[in-house]
Amino acid sequence: MNLQARVVVTGCYAQRAPEEVAALPGVSAVVGNSHKGLLPSILQQFLPGPTATTAAAPVIPTAQLAATSIWADDAFAHSALEEAQILPGHQTRPNLKIQEGCSNRCTFCVIPATRGNSRSLGAEKIFAQVQGFVAAGGRELVFSGINLGRWGRDLAAEPDQPANLADLVRNILTTTALPRLRVSSIEPMDWTPDLIQLLAEFGPTARLARHAHLPLQSGSDSVLRRMHRRYRPWHYAEKATQLRAAAGPALCLGADVMVGFPGESDAEFRETHDLLAALPIAYLHLFPFSPRPGTPGWQLHQDSPVPHLAVRQRMAALEALARDKARAFRATFVGQSLPAVTLNASPTEAALGHGSALTDNFLPVTLCHPAPANQLGTVTVDALNRDNTLNGYFIPAQTA
Numbered sequence: 001m002n003l004q005a006r007v008v009v010t011g012c013y014a015q016r017a018p019e020e021v022a023a024l025p026g027v028s029a030v031v032g033n034s035h036k037g038l039l040p041s042i043l044q045q046f047l048p049g050p051t052a053t054t055a056a057a058p059v060i061p062t063a064q065l066a067a068t069s070i071w072a073d074d075a076f077a078h079s080a081l082e083e084a085q086i087l088p089g090h091q092t093r094p095n096l097k098i099q100e101g102c103s104n105r106c107t108f109c110v111i112p113a114t115r116g117n118s119r120s121l122g123a124e125k126i127f128a129q130v131q132g133f134v135a136a137g138g139r140e141l142v143f144s145g146i147n148l149g150r151w152g153r154d155l156a157a158e159p160d161q162p163a164n165l166a167d168l169v170r171n172i173l174t175t176t177a178l179p180r181l182r183v184s185s186i187e188p189m190d191w192t193p194d195l196i197q198l199l200a201e202f203g204p205t206a207r208l209a210r211h212a213h214l215p216l217q218s219g220s221d222s223v224l225r226r227m228h229r230r231y232r233p234w235h236y237a238e239k240a241t242q243l244r245a246a247a248g249p250a251l252c253l254g255a256d257v258m259v260g261f262p263g264e265s266d267a268e269f270r271e272t273h274d275l276l277a278a279l280p281i282a283y284l285h286l287f288p289f290s291p292r293p294g295t296p297g298w299q300l301h302q303d304s305p306v307p308h309l310a311v312r313q314r315m316a317a318l319e320a321l322a323r324d325k326a327r328a329f330r331a332t333f334v335g336q337s338l339p340a341v342t343l344n345a346s347p348t349e350a351a352l353g354h355g356s357a358l359t360d361n362f363l364p365v366t367l368c369h370p371a372p373a374n375q376l377g378t379v380t381v382d383a384l385n386r387d388n389t390l391n392g393y394f395i396p397a398q399t400a
């Protein structure tokens, strides 16, 4: 045991309940997400000797609980988006987080309280990141964010600068040599006509990955209203149809779905199931509802919890649907060739002399031969296994 060691706690729990964390034995300091940008200065204050005070003026805690200092507030003035250059390395397809926080108020979600309102990384910094990534040999970059579709709404309008996510993506694809850009989860109503149009223009060459992840959460109008979600089931279906029309049948459409939101009846769950069954979904991320302290959903759960057994049964029904959907989608590509990037093989794949690749439409394929990571080329899918995994072989772009 090192008696000189100090425990400094940060993250969402530290932001949501700083006093609770500060009361835990052994905790010297609590730093909420609101003050993460000050962590280096705060940690300096815990170093023994003169370094504690020479580097910078001490940062004053926002509160004190016995011997524990707390840095956390609701302003998030000291939380910055990551700005270190993203490079291809251990992760072939790194995420570039270009947006943080969320200004929506879904009743189940603790993120607005723990990460603050929506804010965007400036366009110039994003361009510099993309150019640095390309210069370092990067092939595929993923734009991510807590509420990515809101990118740019908090930035001051400037001439010749992109004003929204669609403008930004268009500028990146037309003015840089980035080979492939993928956008992560985007709320249904933030798939604007301009953003959808980009899939039609840049999807066929796979410069923009033919992949759209739209959180659904529920296919029931009444449940969506209780969740304070900003779309109705028919809006969601419309967006899914428009996206598929733009990108074509190879589009990989994914959804998050929450099961057992307070008061969810059998009929409401059936609406979710039936909507998903009718849509060209390629995969589902399924979550049982989990009450988060401090959210309206917490109280709703006290008033009308869904029984555990019903949640388990509904999860099982959607898991079965997800398996069927994934199989049907993947089966359509057996015998076909798709744009792909090679990845680092898993230890199991490597031990068997296999490689790994990911297609632009988000299909992981185990290659029947080794292949160095971070190559662009074409995967030909030759088998769909019983567990829905895919096998194939890869031809690098220069010899394809």
Ligand code: SF4
Binding pocket: 102, 103, 104, 105, 106, 109, 110, 111, 112, 146, 147, 187
């Ligand atoms: S669920 Fe998503 S959109 Fe809703 S408040 Fe949370 S982060 Fe925002």
